[in-house]
Amino acid sequence: MNVRVKFLGGAGTVTGSKYLLEIDGAKILIDCGLFQGEKELRLRNWDEFPLDPAEIDAVVLTHAHIDHSGYLPKLVKKGYNKSIYCTHPTAALTEILLMDSAKLQEEEANYAAKKGYSKHAAPQPLYNTDDAQNVLPKLESIEFNQPINILDRVKINFLNAGHILGASILEVYLEGSTQTKKLTFSGDLGRMEDPILYPPHLCTETDILFIESTYGDRSNPSDHIKEALKEVVLKTVERSGCLLIPAFAVGRTQLITNLIKSLQEKNEIPMLPIYIDSPMAINTTNLYRKFEAFHQLKDTDNDPSNHSAFDAQNIHYYKAQSSSLVLNTIRKGAIIISASGMCTGGRILHHMYHRLKRKNDSILFVGYQPPGTRGRKILDGEPTVKIFGEVVKVECHVESIDGLSAHADKDELHKWLLNFKSKPKNTFIIHGEKKSSEALKYFIDRDLKWNSVIPEYLKGYTLFENI
Ligand SMILES: [Zn+2]
Structure with a gap:
């Protein structure tokens, strides 16, 4: 089995999370987020998708936030026709968030038409409410901690991430002909002490880790x-x-x-x-x-x-x-x-x-x-x-009042990483602005002495060969 990953978003920035796994001939997309924020980033939502969505065999969502799910209506509109795996609350929240996102896209297009500031005669939304609706039957929800096979020799398992309701850390098990390997996507990690959500599951080992770095450079105390x-x-x-x-x-x-x-x-x-x-x-x-x-x-x-x-x-x-x-x-x-x-x-x-x-x-x-x-x-x-x-x-x-973020801060990210009992073969630092990702890399390289990479947008990396 040969395994590669390509970063179609969420690399060098906090939005647009999309990680493409190529496992021999199969393709799995982890998260399918919208780019948000600066115009330069938002324009990427309009770019030609780097591959034919019909070629993708499965999509897996870590959680419902639009920067992780908001591109789904476009992906489905462009031909993606298989299952989208997530937890039960993520499926329910994704419905609420996608319908709202579609409404906003429609309003924006109408506004542009009214103001006449678009170059196009009739500005079109990125997607509309019908497109969002078409995503919903594809959502296939499962429990935390119940590994399931989504493709031949590929198993996934969701663990609690404590970030929003149903948010997960995702484990992907790859059953090669000689050995089984594990990939872990942290998703967005929540706070260690939250009055509503349970703290993130503490992982202890993996072969390849993908860690978010939103607050890689900042403490964000919440005790006040x-x-x-x-x-x-x-x-x-x-x-x-x-x-x-x-x-x-x-x-x-x-x-x-x-x-x-x-x-x-x-x-x-x-x-x-x-x-x-x-x-x-x-x-x-x-x-x-x-x-x-x-x-x-x-x-x-x-x-x-x-x-x-x-x-x-x-x-x-x-x-x-x-x-x-x-x-x-x-x-x-x-x-x-x-x-x-x-x-x-x-x-x-x-x-x-x-x-x-x-x-x-x-x-x-x-x-x-x-x-x-x-x-x-x-x-x-x-x-x-x-x-x-x-x-x-x-x-x-x-x-x-500051400190109400749903993201683990620098200290909590360190604490989560320190719980690993063995060193992953490689760690990809994702979902962060440059400064935050670099600060987390410094900690990983210097304090943990692990191998780490801040991947580039649209770049592919080999994870395993002939396993
Ligand atoms: Zn999030």
């Missing part, structure tokens, strides 16, 4: 978060204002809700009403209710329709647009959590439009705000931002 959140809530209550929290619908909303709920249960903050105002966040919370075995928040009442970990008398889930708008009339004593987390679209915009100018209210950022976004401008202290084409004054209190 509860205290910081408490302070922001108390200050807002003191001013008789409302607290607005833009949050990602998947993972972050559930984490913030849970943190506030536990502060309230301990009487550390008043029992203010919490409004979860995002259909996507609500659909995601329902998956936490459904897939209880995949996280630590158990329903002590044994009632899935009223899951004690997510429900309380003061927690309100608002799905309808009409109820969302009613929230604008609340003058004080409420916490509103809405999406999108980067304030780029969605219901958070109308909340910001009404609350940024209210001096007693607070806006609290709990996630990364990329340069150029409204969130970044507000955090940087700009006195106004544009919303719905109007200039809106920022007069509310602006707060932010």
